[in-house]
Amino acid sequence: MKNNITLYSLNALLLVFLYMVTFGVFYLAYSTDYIEDESLTPMRLVVFILLLPLLFKYLIQLLSLCFYSFSERSRQKRHTLCPNVKVSVLIPAWNEEVGIIKTIKSVLVSDYHDVEIVVINDGSTDNTDKLVCEFVKSFQGKQNQKTEVSSKSIQYLSIKNGGKARALNHALTVATGEIIITIDADCLMDRMAITNTLKRFGNQNVGAVCGNVVVGNRKKPVELMQQLEYLYGFFFKRADSVFNSVYIIGGAAAAYRKSVLDEVGGFDEQIVTEDIEMSMRILSYGYKTRYAADAVTYTEGPSKWRCLFNQRLRWRFGRYQTFIKYKQLFFSAQQHHNRYFTFLLLPVALYAEFALLFQGLFLAAFYSYTFITFDFIPLVFVIVFMAVMVCLQVIFDSKSRFHLNLLLLAPIAWLVFYIVDVVEFQALFRSLKRLAKRDELKWQKWARVGLLNQQTQDDEENVCPTER
Secondary structure: OHHHHHHHHHHHHHHHHHHHHHHHHHHHHHHOOOOOOHHHHHHHHHHHHHHHHHHHHHHHHHHHHOOHHHHHHHHHHHOOOOOOOOEEEEEEEOOOOOOHHHHHHHHHOOOOOOEEEEEEEEOOOOOHHHHHHHHHHHHHHHHHHOOOOOOEEEEEEEEOOOOHHHHHHHHHOOOOOOEEEEOOOOOEEOOOHHHHHHHHHOOOOEEEEEEEEEEOOOOOHHHHHHHHHHHHHHHOHHHHHHOOEOOOOOHHHEEEEHHHHHHHOOOOOOOOOHHHHHHHHHHHOOOEEEEEEEEEEEEOOOOOHHHHHHHHHHHHHHHHHHHHHOHHHOOOOOOOOOHHHHHHHHHHHHHHHHHHHOHHHHHHHHHHHHHHHOOOHHHHHHHHHHHHHHHHHHHHOOOOOOOHHHHHOHHHHHHHHHHHHHHHHHHHHHHHHHHHHOOOOOOEEOOOOOHHHOOOOOHHHOOOOEEO
C-alpha cells in the first residue's frame, strides 16, 4: 500500500512538471513578441525541407482516416466470410507461468463458436508445463461431462526450446483452422476479437489482418507512456488499412489465412521479429493486409525502463533485418505490389530512421530558432495538434472508456513522445552497432506480473529481460 502511494505521488509530481512546461510555452507565446532574424531563415527552411517527407506521409494518412469506417462497411457488405470458418489460435509460451492460463481462458470465452486453441510450450523451465497440463486435463474432463459436443478444443504441444518462430511453425503442422490467429501468452483477448477479425477476411485476396493491441498495465509512467504510444500508433494503421497495406502486424494479435501461410511458407526462424517479416512477405506476394480496430487484445508492456529499452532493441533490429531481406520492395513498380506500400510506406519508414538518427540536431536547431526569435507559434501548433489527435483517438477507439485516463495526458503528449523518441534512439543506435559488427540478437524475455494481477501485486516483482 505504501509503495502504491509513493508511486501515485511520483506520477502526480511528474504530471505537474510536464503541465508547467506546457503552460510555460503558451505563456511565452502570448507574452513575447516575435523578433525577426533573417540569418536564421535558411536554418528554418532546411529543417522544414528535411521533415517534408514525414509531413507528407502524415497528411496522406490523416486524409485517409476519414475513409476508414466507410471502406470497412463497404468491404464487409461486398464480401462476407462463410460463418462456418474454423479458427486456430496459436499461443507460443516460454516461461509464461504468470499469465498463460488467463490467456487461454480469454480465448475460450470468445463469442466465436468454432475455435481450436494450440498451446506450444517452447521448452519452458518454470511451471508453465504443469499449469497448462492441469488446465487442459480439467477442461477436457468438463467437456466429456457435457451432453452437447463443444466446438472449442485445446491442443497442447511441448517441444524443445527453439524460439518463437519455430514454435509457431510446429503449431502450423497440426492446426486445422482456415484462419490462423497468433496471440502472446501475456495477453488477454477481448470477447469479440475473433468475430471482428474474421469480418476482414471476406475478400479472398486478404492474406492477413492486424488486431488492435492495447497496453493493459498503466500504473507506472513507463506503462502510461506505452498505453499512449500504442493508441497513437495503432490509430494510423486505419489509414494503411484503407490502402490494404498494413506492413507491421504484431504477433500479439495477428491473423492469417492458412492457405496463404501454406503458399508463402512458415515463419522465418532467423529474424527476431518473425511477425514483421511475415507481414512484409505476404505483401510481397501481392496479398492485401487489413487492420481491425475493433478486434482488441490487451498486452502487458514492460514495467521497467531497461526492459523497455531491450524490447525496442529487438523490434528495431528485427525491422532492419526485414528491410534488408526485402530491399527489392522499396520503390517496386511490379504490378502485384501495392504502390502505397512500396512508394510511400517503406521509403518514408526508412527515411524516418535517418531523421531519428539526427533528431537531436533537428531539435537543437528548432529550439534555438524558437528562443532566439521568440516565435513560439509553431511549437504551440504542434502541442495543440497532438493534443487534439490524442483526444480524437480516445473518442473513436473501440475501447474509449478504457483509454479515458489518456485525456489527462493529451495536453502534454508532445513531451511524452520526446521520451518515446529517446527510447527509440537508443534502440536505433544499438541496432546499427550490431548490424555493423554482424552480431546476432536473441529473443528477450522478462518475468511478468500478469494483467489481472496489476492491482494486487507489487510491480517491483518484475525483473529485466534475460536473453534466450
